[in-house]
Amino acid sequence: MSPKTLYDKIWDAHVAHEAEDGTCLLYIDRHLVHEVTSPQAFEGLRMTGRSVRAPDKTIAVPDHNVPTTLDRLNGIENPESRIQVEALDRNARDFGVHYYPVSDVRQGIVHIVGPEQGWTLPGMTVVCGDSHTATHGAFGALAHGIGTSEVEHVLATQTLIQKKSKNMKVEITGKLAPGVTAKDITLTVIGKTGTAGGTGYVIEYCGEAIRDLSMEGRMTVCNMAIEGGARAGLIAPDEKTFAYCMGRPHAPKGAQWEAALAWWKTLYSDDDAHWDKVVTIRGEDIAPVVTWGTSPEDVLPITASVPAPQDFTGGKVDAAKRALDYMGLTAGTPLAEVPIDAVFIGSCTNGRIEDLRAAAAILKGRKVKEGLRAMIVPGSGLVRAQAEEEGLAEIFQQAGFEWRLAGCSMCLAMNPDQLSPGERCAATSNRNFEGRQGRGGRTHLMSPAMAAAAAVTGRLTDVRELMG
Amino acid sequence: MDKFDKLTGIAAPMPMINIDTDMIIPKQFLKTIKRSGLGVNLFDEMRYDADGNEIPGFVLNKAPYREAEILVAGDNFGCGSSREHAPWAIKDFGIRCVIAPSYADIFYNNCFKNGILPIALPQEQVDILMKDAERGANARITVDLEAQTVSTSDGETFSFDVDPFKKRCLMEGLDDIGLTMEKAASIDAYEAQQATSRPWV
Numbered sequence: 001m002s003p004k005t006l007y008d009k010i011w012d013a014h015v016a017h018e019a020e021d022g023t024c025l026l027y028i029d030r031h032l033v034h035e036v037t038s039p040q041a042f043e044g045l046r047m048t049g050r051s052v053r054a055p056d057k058t059i060a061v062p063d064h065n066v067p068t069t070l071d072r073l074n075g076i077e078n079p080e081s082r083i084q085v086e087a088l089d090r091n092a093r094d095f096g097v098h099y100y101p102v103s104d105v106r107q108g109i110v111h112i113v114g115p116e117q118g119w120t121l122p123g124m125t126v127v128c129g130d131s132h133t134a135t136h137g138a139f140g141a142l143a144h145g146i147g148t149s150e151v152e153h154v155l156a157t158q159t160l161i162q163k164k165s166k167n168m169k170v171e172i173t174g175k176l177a178p179g180v181t182a183k184d185i186t187l188t189v190i191g192k193t194g195t196a197g198g199t200g201y202v203i204e205y206c207g208e209a210i211r212d213l214s215m216e217g218r219m220t221v222c223n224m225a226i227e228g229g230a231r232a233g234l235i236a237p238d239e240k241t242f243a244y245c246m247g248r249p250h251a252p253k254g255a256q257w258e259a260a261l262a263w264w265k266t267l268y269s270d271d272d273a274h275w276d277k278v279v280t281i282r283g284e285d286i287a288p289v290v291t292w293g294t295s296p297e298d299v300l301p302i303t304a305s306v307p308a309p310q311d312f313t314g315g316k317v318d319a320a321k322r323a324l325d326y327m328g329l330t331a332g333t334p335l336a337e338v339p340i341d342a343v344f345i346g347s348c349t350n351g352r353i354e355d356l357r358a359a360a361a362i363l364k365g366r367k368v369k370e371g372l373r374a375m376i377v378p379g380s381g382l383v384r385a386q387a388e389e390e391g392l393a394e395i396f397q398q399a400g401f402e403w404r405l406a407g408c409s410m411c412l413a414m415n416p417d418q419l420s421p422g423e424r425c426a427a428t429s430n431r432n433f434e435g436r437q438g439r440g441g442r443t444h445l446m447s448p449a450m451a452a453a454a455a456v457t458g459r460l461t462d463v464r465e466l467m468g
Numbered sequence: 469m470d471k472f473d474k475l476t477g478i479a480a481p482m483p484m485i486n487i488d489t490d491m492i493i494p495k496q497f498l499k500t501i502k503r504s505g506l507g508v509n510l511f512d513e514m515r516y517d518a519d520g521n522e523i524p525g526f527v528l529n530k531a532p533y534r535e536a537e538i539l540v541a542g543d544n545f546g547c548g549s550s551r552e553h554a555p556w557a558i559k560d561f562g563i564r565c566v567i568a569p570s571y572a573d574i575f576y577n578n579c580f581k582n583g584i585l586p587i588a589l590p591q592e593q594v595d596i597l598m599k600d601a602e603r604g605a606n607a608r609i610t611v612d613l614e615a616q617t618v619s620t621s622d623g624e625t626f627s628f629d630v631d632p633f634k635k636r637c638l639m640e641g642l643d644d645i646g647l648t649m650e651k652a653a654s655i656d657a658y659e660a661q662q663a664t665s666r667p668w669v
């Protein structure tokens with residue numbers, strides 16, 4: 001048998017039908033659903049009299065619109081948000097899919113809830129009407145975002161019409177330096193390959209620095225595969241993956257666990273498998289980074305200065321000019337001297353327990369700089385509960401952070417958590433697009449530790465200044 | 469689904485790279501539970517000031533381009549989120565075809581599901597079409613899906629690639645869920661086999 005990549009293996013195990021031109025029906029093992037991209041899909045089913053083919057493999061949770069303030073169970077004030085969440089309530093009930101309503105402690109960001117509940121397992125195909133579905137690739141699951149028409153297609157048929165992507169290997173060799181995290185890896189890769197570098201590929205991340213990451217860190221890396229243009233990122237499952245999955249509510253048990261494990265252990269890229277593209281980065285060369293512009297590829301080490309448009313070529317010259325103007329930055333300013341107004345720690349990129357621990361390690365015994373607005377939004381109700389149990393919540397509150405309930409929150413500002421025009425935010429989320437966190441808001445992406453450090457000093461900060 | 473075969477129309481030039489889905493349709497308009505009515509909010513934050521007044525310099529606010537049926541743009545168009553609201557807004561505005569050097573992949577797929585044809589052409593050819601588009605109502609661009617060609621107002625013609633299956637669905641306005649449901653036997657067989665080989669799924 002010819003050698004295969006991990007992607008090849010998962011793909012081959014899920015082809016339910018292949019047409020002569022190579023168009024396949026890929027069987028979908030898990031379909032995650034949230035309130036923003038699904039109402040039109042369920043409506044489509046109603047209009048055509050179709051049903052959900054596999055409600056048992058369909059999991060719904062409201063996250064994008066939900067308020068994160070403590071009074072949210074009194075109801076959602078914004079009428080449109082309320083209608084969307086109510087539509088999901090009704091659709092989940094009418095079509096009989098698994099559901100975690102706002103009142104359930106397990107509610108949270110869909111990409112955090114899936115793995116937490118054991119829905120996401122190695123070797124699966126996972127889709128969701130959300131581009132950050134790539135997150136689930138950390139388990140060695142083929143996971144990608146789809147549009148609403150495709151959501152309807154999967155609801156009705158449990159398959160997706162797909163053609164195979166190309167294989168790209170991103171290897172991070174060696175060890176990471178102190179202060180450097182999974183977020184710095186994933187941003188550095190995008191800085192190197194560009195936001196379109198992964199278009200048409202499925203990326204497999206590998207190498208010692210990736211192996212050394214926890215499952216939380218691996219999810220952070222895969223989460224942003226989409227920012228690099230790849231629909232999916234993968235990491236081969238290993239003992240850490242199996243340990244994370246074991247005992248989760250929807251993970252297999254007993255003899256089925258053993259059978260699953262036996263298959264999962266075959267899920268790796270063969271030594272001489274073919275790669276269409278290979279990128280190698282030395283772990284030692286990765287620094288704590290921040291973004292300076294309005295594209296996730298606008299990445300620089302925190303020790304660098306704001307670039308000038310003429311540092312670039314092609315269409316990027318104009319893009320950089322526009323970005324600097326939007327961001328209110330002057331070329332040549334050291335990044336570590338840029339003052340900030342707000343800090344947001346959370347999102348499906350960095351809203352897991354390990355992220356909160358990293359932030360707490362910096363914030364312990366310190367205070368948020370006066371006048372700064374700082375918010376921590378855990379990725380799920382269970383992450384929130386665990387952080388409270390570990391005493392992290394107390395550290396955050398004593399430092400002056402708001403301690404919120406779970407949801408997407410200021411990652412995309414569909415709920416009331418938004419930046420005002422011109423407000424500058426240190427954020428652990430994944431997109432720094434114009435207006436992403438509120439019209440005119442300015443976003444700098446970074447790791448949770450870096451965001452915590454910025455909260456303390458009131459400017460973009462090299463976290464290493466505050467370490468040990 | 470709406471069919472697409474041939475189109476001759478005014479093309480709006482947007483020579484920016486990385487036009488993302490948050491620009492195309494900002495999140496405050498994702499709260500709808502319908503597919504229609506998003507056209508007025510297409511490129512909202514570039515098109516209107518904070519008080520909701522039109523920004524005169526923005527291309528779609530200028531006379532001929534209000535009627536644009538084609539959009540010519542820079543590299544990596546539609547990057548960002550999976551929101552199908554982006555093609556819904558483009559279509560609702562009246563644009564049926566986008567021409568750019570490259571696209572983000574989810575956006576590209578979403579277009580086909582909504583009767584919009586996204587065409588990828590080399591940068592030099594996009595540059596020529598961009599120039600043509602800048603001539604406004606004096607220059608109409610012609611797109612022929614059957615022949616897989618784009619022609620400038622001067623008759624210069626470029627060929628483009630498109631997946632044959634996607635082309636057929638677009639030309640015939642096919643419902644791909646219906647097509648897949650015709651293969652229900654294959655899906656049943658797959659599920660039966662999976663029930664033994666991977667019962668934990």
Ligand code: SF4
Pocket residue numbers: 063064109110111130132347348349407408411412429430
């Ligand atoms: S946290 Fe942000 S990126 Fe993640 S699913 Fe929510 S809105 Fe999307």
